[in-house]
Amino acid sequence: MPELATAGYTLKPPLKWAGGKRWQVPYLYPLWEQHSDCRLIEPFCGGLAVTLGLRPKQALLNDVNPHLINFYTWLKKGLHCRLEMKNEEAIFYAYRQRFNELLHAKNGQTREAASLFYYLNRTGYNGLCRFNSSGEFNVPFGRYKSITYVSDFLDYRKVFDCWEFTSRDFSVLKLGEADFVYADPPYDVEFTSYAKGGSTWDDQIRTAEWLVQHSGPVILVNQATPRIKALYRRLGFRLRYLDAPRRIS
Structure with missing residues (x-):
């Protein structure tokens, strides 16, 4: 290579x-x-x-x-996720609901939205990114035995500069x-x-x-x-x- x-x-x-x-x-x-x-x-x-x-x-x-680009935009700024990230179904659906609430409130460009998007991507089914006709994220909980989450994305800031x-x-x-x-x-x-x-x-x-x-x-x-x-x-x-x-x- x-x-x-x-x-x-x-x-x-x-x-x-x-x-x-x-x-x-x-x-x-x-x-x-x-x-x-x-x-x-x-x-x-x-x-x-x-x-x-x-x-x-x-x-x-x-x-x-736009949610994908919001995540990358925050990585360029040096995103640090403050969420409690666990591979648990109850947490996943609570975070999915919160993410959709932010979208309905037109707060989809916030740091919180970027952090939630990351968690939902890592924890949801097969890495899918899917929205319904109302613009709500509707990917179900994944079935992973274990997930390695990242909280500090500072390494991406210099590359994205x-x-x-x-x-x-x-x-x-x-x-x-x-x-x-x-x-x-x-x-x-x-x-x-x-x-x-x-x-x-x-x-x-x-x-x-x-x-x-x-x-x-x-x-x-x-x-x-x-x-x-x-x-x-x-x-x-x-x-x-x-x-x-x-x-x-």
């Missing part, structure tokens, strides 16, 4: 994330190495496995999930001509409740048509469904197929 990618792994992704892309870093690194002075753009940054693996000097990391975090629609991101784009949108599969509003086939088309307009290097990862392959072939993308491990990162 390349040295830079290995160094990136010394700081692991802070969240348990369904569909994590850490396994892709050895494949991505030879492509990234040619552009490593560029700014890395992730329009759908998710669990940050790729960015932490490549460790760019500058990055614009975006995700439509030159990285910008935003939560908006990818189409409004301002890209420079030389930016290196790694796009990992919601896959073309049935599950679409990652954030309030979900994801549709129209979003897949919008993503593809937005990416093809960028003059710099672009890498797109998606499920190789027939219509996804047809869409990207039509737009002139070169396709490469990889066998993806089915695991939580």
Whole structure:
């Protein structure tokens, strides 16, 4: 494995994330190495496995999930969780209720919300991040024998210092001509409740048509469904197929 990618792994992704892309870093690194002075753009940054693996000097990391970005924003400030964190069902549901109360009160950008989001992610079922039609977090309690929680995230503050975090629609991101784009949108599969509003086939088309307009290097990862392959072939993308491990990162 390349040295830079290995160094990136010394700081692991802070969240348990369904569909994590850490396994892709050895494949991505030879492509990234040619552009490593560029700014890395992730329009759908998710669990940050790729960015932490490549460790760019500058990055614009975006995700439509505002609670995820709030957590990263607090990590950039040097988050210290003051919650009592235990792998207990009663505590989990009490914290889930409190988190949803904060969302209803429009206090989802607070330190408390970031800390609760971390706890719910680590303790909930399979690292899922799912919201109902009312915007409430509704992932059930997980079934882990033991969980290692982190309270002090100061190690992330220095790494995140030159990285910008935003939560908006990818189409409004301002890209420079030389930016290196790694796009990992919601896959073309049935599950679409990652954030309030979900994801549709129209979003897949919008993503593809937005990416093809960028003059710099672009890498797109998606499920190789027939219509996804047809869409990207039509737009002139070169396709490469990889066998993806089915695991939580």
